[in-house]
Amino acid sequence: MGQVIESGFMSTGMTAKMAASPTAVVLIGLGALFTGLGWYDRLVKLGGMGGSLPITGFANAMVAPAMEFKTEGLVMGIGAHLFSVAGPVLVWGMSAAFVVGALRYLLTGVA
Amino acid sequence: MSVLRLATATVGVSGVYVQACGAVVGPKEGEGPLGQEFDRVWPDEGKGYSSFEKAEQGLLQEACDTALQKAAMSWDALDVVLGGDLLDQTVTTNFVGRTHERPLLGMFAACATFTEALALAAILVGSGAAATALASASSHHLTAERQFRFPLELGYQRPPTSAWTSTAAGAVVLSREWRAIQVQAVTFGRVVDIGGKDPNDMGSAMAPAAFDTIERHFKATGLKPADYTEIVTGDLGHFGIDMLKTYASDKGVQFGDELNDCGRWLYDAQNQDTHNGGSGPGCSASVFAGPLTRRLAAIPHGRMLLVATGALFSPTTYQQGETIPCIAHAVQIASTGGDSAP
Amino acid sequence: MTFVWAFVIGGVLCVIAQLVMDLAKMTPGQVLVLAVVVGAVLGGVGVYGPLVQWAGAGASVPLPGFGYTMVEGIGEAVKQKGALGLFTGGLTAAAGGIKAAVLFGLFAALIFKPKS
Numbered sequence: 001m002g003q004v005i006e007s008g009f010m011s012t013g014m015t016a017k018m019a020a021s022p023t024a025v026v027l028i029g030l031g032a033l034f035t036g037l038g039w040y041d042r043l044v045k046l047g048g049m050g051g052s053l054p055i056t057g058f059a060n061a062m063v064a065p066a067m068e069f070k071t072e073g074l075v076m077g078i079g080a081h082l083f084s085v086a087g088p089v090l091v092w093g094m095s096a097a098f099v100v101g102a103l104r105y106l107l108t109g110v111a
Numbered sequence: 112m113s114v115l116r117l118a119t120a121t122v123g124v125s126g127v128y129v130q131a132c133g134a135v136v137g138p139k140e141g142e143g144p145l146g147q148e149f150d151r152v153w154p155d156e157g158k159g160y161s162s163f164e165k166a167e168q169g170l171l172q173e174a175c176d177t178a179l180q181k182a183a184m185s186w187d188a189l190d191v192v193l194g195g196d197l198l199d200q201t202v203t204t205n206f207v208g209r210t211h212e213r214p215l216l217g218m219f220a221a222c223a224t225f226t227e228a229l230a231l232a233a234i235l236v237g238s239g240a241a242a243t244a245l246a247s248a249s250s251h252h253l254t255a256e257r258q259f260r261f262p263l264e265l266g267y268q269r270p271p272t273s274a275w276t277s278t279a280a281g282a283v284v285l286s287r288e289w290r291a292i293q294v295q296a297v298t299f300g301r302v303v304d305i306g307g308k309d310p311n312d313m314g315s316a317m318a319p320a321a322f323d324t325i326e327r328h329f330k331a332t333g334l335k336p337a338d339y340t341e342i343v344t345g346d347l348g349h350f351g352i353d354m355l356k357t358y359a360s361d362k363g364v365q366f367g368d369e370l371n372d373c374g375r376w377l378y379d380a381q382n383q384d385t386h387n388g389g390s391g392p393g394c395s396a397s398v399f400a401g402p403l404t405r406r407l408a409a410i411p412h413g414r415m416l417l418v419a420t421g422a423l424f425s426p427t428t429y430q431q432g433e434t435i436p437c438i439a440h441a442v443q444i445a446s447t448g449g450d451s452a453p
Numbered sequence: 454m455t456f457v458w459a460f461v462i463g464g465v466l467c468v469i470a471q472l473v474m475d476l477a478k479m480t481p482g483q484v485l486v487l488a489v490v491v492g493a494v495l496g497g498v499g500v501y502g503p504l505v506q507w508a509g510a511g512a513s514v515p516l517p518g519f520g521y522t523m524v525e526g527i528g529e530a531v532k533q534k535g536a537l538g539l540f541t542g543g544l545t546a547a548a549g550g551i552k553a554a555v556l557f558g559l560f561a562a563l564i565f566k567p568k569s
Contacts, residue, residue, distance in 0.1 A: 020513050020522070021549035027514060028550060032557035036565030049471035052481055053488060053515045054463070055550060061485065062554050066562035068257050071162040078562045082555065085482050090551070093489035093520050097543040100497030101527030105539065253567070309478075 024055050031059030036067065061085040114237040118331035120299040122230075124237040128290040129283055129444070130184070133177030134401030135170055137252065137278025140389070143378045148402040149279075150177045156253055156278055167196070167203045167251035167280075170393075172210065174280035174400070175247055182284045184243070186211045189284075193232050194247035195224035196392055197255050197276070204247070213245075221421030222346050223300065224248045225396035226440040229283060229417075230297035233442065236285045237294070249280035250391030259310070259426055272312035272350050274390035277377055281396030283404075291408040291449035296332055297442050300324040302423065304436040310422070310429050313437075314351025314374075314387050317420040320437035321347060322358050325418055328441045329364070336366050340410055343403065345395035345419030345439075346374035348387030373398035373419075395419040404444070413446040459511030462504065466515045485516055492517025496524035522546050 031054075034040040040060045044051035051057055065081040083090070115123040134149045141152030151173060160166040171194075179186060192211065195218040196203035208215040220227045225248035232244035255276040285294070303323050307316030321344050329335060336342060347355055352372045359366055376398060377389035399417055407413045420439040429435075474484045495501040501521040504512045512518055526546020530538030544551070 020510075023510060023514070024550040025553040028553040029557045032554075032561040036561035038565075038567075048467075049474060049481075049484065050464070050467040052485065053467045053470045055514050055516065055519065057485070058516060058519070058550075059554050059557060061482075062558035063561045064567075066558055067565055067567050070562060070566070071164075078559065082558050082562065085485075086554070088482060089485050089489055089516070089519075092486045093493065093523060094543055096490040096493035097496075097520060097523035097527055098539060100493045100524050101531065101539050101542065104497050104524075104528070105531055105536070 027054070027056050028059040031056030032063045035060045035063040040064075058086060058089065061089070114234050117296065118327070120301075121296060121328060121331035122234055122298075123296045123332075124233045124294045126287050127233045127237045127285055127294045128288060128447070129292040129294070129404060130243075130286050130288060130290055131178045131180075131182035131284050132400035132404050133174040133179075133181065133282045134397040135174045135177065135280050136393075136397050136401075137170075139252070139275075139383065140277055140279050140377055140397070143376075143383060145376055145398065145402050148405065149397060150174075150401065153278070156251070163251055163253040163257075164198065164202065167198070167249055167254050167278075168206050170251065170278065171196070171203055171207050171247060171249040171280040171282075174249070174397070175207070175211070175245060175282040178245065178282040178284050178400070184284065186213055189213045189243050189245050190241035191216060191232070191235060192245045192247070193218060193228040194245075194249075194282075195219045195228060196249045197221065198258060203249050203251075220419075220438055220440065221423050222250075222390055222392050222394065223419040223421030223438050223440050224392040225281065225399065226297075226345070226417055226419040226442050227299070229285075229294075229442050230299060230440055232283075232285050233294040233297055236287060243284065243286040245282055245284050247280065247282040248392035248396035250276055250278070250393035252276045252278045252391075255391060270311045271386050272309070272314060272348075274313060274346060274348055274374060274387045275378065275385035276391040277374075277389040277394040277397070279377075279389075279391065279393030279397035281393065281398070281400030283400055289447070289449060291447055292404055292444050293447050295414070295443045295445050296328070298324055298328040298331065298440070300439040300441070302436045302438050304434050306434045307437075308429075308432070308434050310424060310435065312350070312387075313390065313422040313435065314346070314348040315354050316435045317422055317437040317439070318347055318351045318354040318358055321351075321355055321418050321420045321439040322362070322364075324439040324441050325359075325416070326362070326364065328416065328443070332443070336364065336369060338414065339369050339416050340407065340413040341403075341415045342366065342370045343395075343398075343415065343417050344370075344372045345417075345421075346388065346390035347372050347420060348374045348390070349380065350387050351420075373403075376402075392419075392421075407444065407446050408449070410446055411448060414443065415445070416441055416443045455509045458508040461511065462508035463511035463515055466512070466517060470515075488516040489520040492520025493524045494520075496521035519547065519550065522550075
C-alpha cells in the first residue's frame with residue numbers, strides 16, 4: 001500500500017528518495033485517522049505486528065494514548081501522552097542512529 | 112445473632128440476612144449469557160458521563176440505589192458502607208461516598224474486594240456492631256484498561272489467558288431481619304505468591320490463593336465440596352478454574368460440577384472475544400448480587416461458597432519485574448426457605 | 454515488480470517482529486523500539502539500503518525503515534557539515550514523519566473519543 005502511494009508521488013517526477021518522506025506523511029495521517037475512528041485496534045487484533053510495525057502503527061501508538069488521556073487536559077493529558085508509547089521509539093531510534101552514524105564516521109571517516 | 116471464631120480468620124456468622132441486592136452492568140455484560148438477570152444494563156459504557164471514571168461512579172451509585180430501593184430502605188438507615196474498586200486510591204467508592212455521606216470503609220483486594228467487604232459487613236452486623244451494612248464493589252472496563260494495561264485504541268493482541276475487565280457493579284444490603292438468604296461463615300484469605308509474572312495470565316496465578324482459602328474454610332467448617340450446591344470463584348476464568356481443579360486434586364480435594372466461576376459465566380467465550388473470561392471486582396459483585404443470590408434463594412437448603420480472587424499487583428510492580436501476589440476471601444451463604452427473593 | 458517485493462518484504466518484516474514478540478514474550482512497545490534500533494544498525498552496516506532499493510516502501514514503511522532513514526540522514530549531513538551532522542542529520546531526515554505524527558496525532562486526539 002505504501003508502495004502505491006510512493007509510486008504516485010514518484011510519477012509526479014520525484015525520485016524514490018524524495019518520495020519516501022511524503023509517503024510517510026500520508027501513511028501517518030491515515031494511521032492517525034483510523035485510530036481516531038476506532039478501526040486500528042481491530043486491524044492489529046487481526047494482523048498483529050502486520051499492523052503495528054509499519055509507520056501507521058507508529059501513528060496509532062501516538063494517537064491512542066493521547067485520546068485516552070484527553071480528560072486530563074490539553075497539556076498533561078494529550079500533550080504528554082502523545083509520546084507515552086512513541087517516545088521510547090524516538091529516544092532509542094535517535095540514539096541508535098547517532099551511535100551507528102558516529103561509529104561509521106570514526107571507522108571510515110566519511111560516514 | 113452471633114459471630115464465632117471457628118479457626119484462624121474463619122468466622123461463623125448467624126442471624127445475618129441478605130436484605131436486597133443491586134447489580135448494574137455495561138452493554139457487553141448485558142449481551143452475555145447472564146444479561147437478563149441483572150437489575151439494569153447500560154446501553155453504552157459512558158452513559159453520557161464526561162469521563163469513564165465518572166461513569167464508573169454512576170454505575171456503582173445505581174447498584175447501591177437499586178439494592179436500597181429493593182430493601183425499601185433509605186441511605187440514612189445504613190450504619191456503615193464497605194466497598195472498593197480497582198482504581199488508584201479507590202476513587203470510585205470514595206467519590207460515591209461523597210454523595211451518600213454514610214460512614215465508609217474503603218477496601219482494596221483487587222478482584223477479591225467484594226467478598227472482603229461482604230465478609231466484614233456480615234461480621235459487623237452479626238456481632239451487633241452495626242444494624243445494617245452495605246457491601247459493594249465495582250469495575251469499569253475502560254478505566255481499568257487504561258490504568259493497568261494499554262491505551263484503548265492502541266492496537267495489540269491479547270493472549271488467550273488474558274481476562275476482560277468487566278463493566279459492572281454489585282451491592283448487597285445486610286441486616287438481622289429474616290430473609291431468603293443468610294450468611295453462615297466467612298474466611299479471610301492470606302497472600303499467596305507462586306511466582307507468576309504474567310499480568311495476562313492472572314487466572315493461573317490466583318488459583319493457588321483460591322485453593323488455600325477454600326481448603327482453610329473446609330477445615331474450619333468441617334464441610335467438603337459435595338456439601339455445597341455451588342462453589343463459585345470470582346474471576347479465575349477458563350484457564351484458572353482448570354488449574355484450581357488440578358491443583359486441588361494434587362492436594363487430595365476433588366471438586367465436582369458444583370465448582371464454577373463468575374468470570375466464566377459473565378461472557379459467551381465463543382462469541383464475545385473475552386478470552387479467559389471476565390474479571391474485576393465488579394465481576395463477582397454483580398454476578399453474586401444478580402443471578403447467584405436469586406438462584407440460591409429458589410433452592411431449598413441451598414448452600415453456596417463465593418470465593419473471589421484478587422491479583423494484588425500494580426503497573427509499577429509489574430514493570431519492575433515483581434511476581435504477582437494473590438489473595439482470596441470466601442463467604443458462605445445459604446437459603447433459608449424465605450420467599451422474598453433478594 | 455517493486456509492488457510484489459514491497460508486499461513480500463514488508464510482510465516478512467512484520468512476521469519476524471511478530472515472532473520476536475510471541476517467542477521472546479516482549480511487549481509491543483519493546484518490539485517497536487527493537488525494530489528501530491535494528492533498522493539503524495542494519496542501515497549502518499549497509500544492509501538495509503539495498504533492501505529499500507529492492508523492495509521500496511515494503512522496507513521503508515515498517516519501523517526499521519525509520520531507523521535506517523535516520524542513519525542515512527546522518528550520513529548525508531556528515532558529508533556536508535562534518536561531525537555536526539551526527540546531531541542534525543537524523544532528525545532532518547525523519548522530520549517529515551515525526552512532524553506529521555505529532556500534528557496528525559494531535560488532531561486525531563482532539564477530534565475523536567476512544568470507543569472501546
